[in-house]
Amino acid sequence: xxxxxxxxxxxxxxxxxxxxxxxxxxxxxxxxxxxxxxxxxxxxxxxxxxxxxxxxxxxxxxxxxxxxxxxxxxxxxxxxxxxxxxxxxxxxxxxxxxxxxxxxxxxxxxxxxxxxxxxxxxxxxxxxxxxxxxxxxxxxxxxxxxxxxxxxxxxxxxxxxxxxxxxxxxxxxxxxxxxxxxxxxxxxxxxxxxxxxxxxxxxxxxxxxxxxxxxxxxxxxxxxxxxxxxxxxxxxxxxxxxxxxxxxxxxxxxxxxxxxxxxxxxxxxxxxxxxxxxxxxxxxxxxx
Numbered sequence: 509x510x511x512x513x514x515x516x517x518x519x520x521x522x523x524x525x526x527x528x529x530x531x532x533x534x535x536x537x538x539x540x541x542x543x544x545x546x547x548x549x550x551x552x553x554x555x556x557x558x559x560x561x562x563x564x565x566x567x568x569x570x571x572x573x574x575x576x577x578x579x580x581x582x583x584x585x586x587x588x589x590x591x592x593x594x595x596x597x598x599x600x601x602x603x604x605x606x607x608x609x610x611x612x613x614x615x616x617x618x619x620x621x622x623x624x625x626x627x628x629x630x631x632x633x634x635x636x637x638x639x640x641x642x643x644x645x646x647x648x649x650x651x652x653x654x655x656x657x658x659x660x661x662x663x664x665x666x667x668x669x670x671x672x673x674x675x676x677x678x679x680x681x682x683x684x685x686x687x688x689x690x691x692x693x694x695x696x697x698x699x700x701x702x703x704x705x706x707x708x709x710x711x712x713x714x715x716x717x718x719x720x721x722x723x724x725x726x727x728x729x730x731x732x733x734x735x736x737x738x739x740x741x742x743x744x745x746x747x748x749x750x751x752x753x754x755x756x757x758x759x760x761x762x763x764x765x766x767x768x769x770x771x772x773x774x775x776x777x778x779x780x781x782x783x784x785x786x787x788x789x790x791x792x793x794x795x796x
Contacts, residue, residue, distance in 0.1 A: 652776025673716035
């Protein structure tokens with residue numbers, strides 16, 4: 509049995525499907541899906557993410573452009589988003605987070621038209637997710653995790669799933685997706701006492717805590733499936749490294765399946781974003 513859950517491999521498979529579908533839609537409509545990314549400030553990690561998104565769009569036949577602002581306030585940013593909402597050539601709008609501290613992130617996200625909210629963060633989409641409905645779009649990282657579990661034949665129904673981290677971006681939405689698929693879900697966080705008492709019961713353990721090597725083998729149940737969402741930049745042995753929230757080498761022999769970092773969840777986040785942009789194009793052009 510293959511132990512490593514290969515996100516890069518599945519993302520390439522999804523990208524190939526998206527590219528083929530994009531070509532079919534171009535033949536049908538003479539148009540291509542378009543994603544507009546808004547970036548504020550000069551966060552270096554954000555620059556890398558945005559560059560990767562642009563590159564991936566180009567690979568699958570999706571048009572993309574980046575609106576980059578060094579200094580902007582909440583009202584002006586909302587004004588720009590409203591213009592994009594009205595622009596029929598723009599199918600997806602993504603505001604790269606984090607925003608600068610002077611901007612009201614909540615108001616900005618709420619300004620995006622839910623049918624263009626390809627990040628899946630608008631209250632309409634998150635609300636639909638929590639009431640067991642069908643949002644226009646699922647958030648990219650959580651849905652990428654779900655796809656990895658399904659593709660790797662991980663049983664979800666009836667299993668104990670424990671999530672370390674309660675963010676709106678990962679923890680809460682993946683909890684909702686797993687609940688919808690009949691898992692018994694526990695969300696742990698910084699105020700959870702005796703964390704290991706929960707993680708040791710997890711058939712599926714999802715680490716999204718933002719701390720390098722946080723999860724050790726003494727926190728993991730024998731035979732568990734471990735999904736590592738962490739992307740932590742550290743210096744180790746004098747080298748810059750990207751590592752996860754899970755101590756991969758420490759837990760490897762104890763788990764049944766595990767995602768590596770890099771090459772696990774990360775590539776799936778962008779693949780789902782592309783899929784959401786394609787879906788947005790189809791919704792807006794009344795294509796089934």
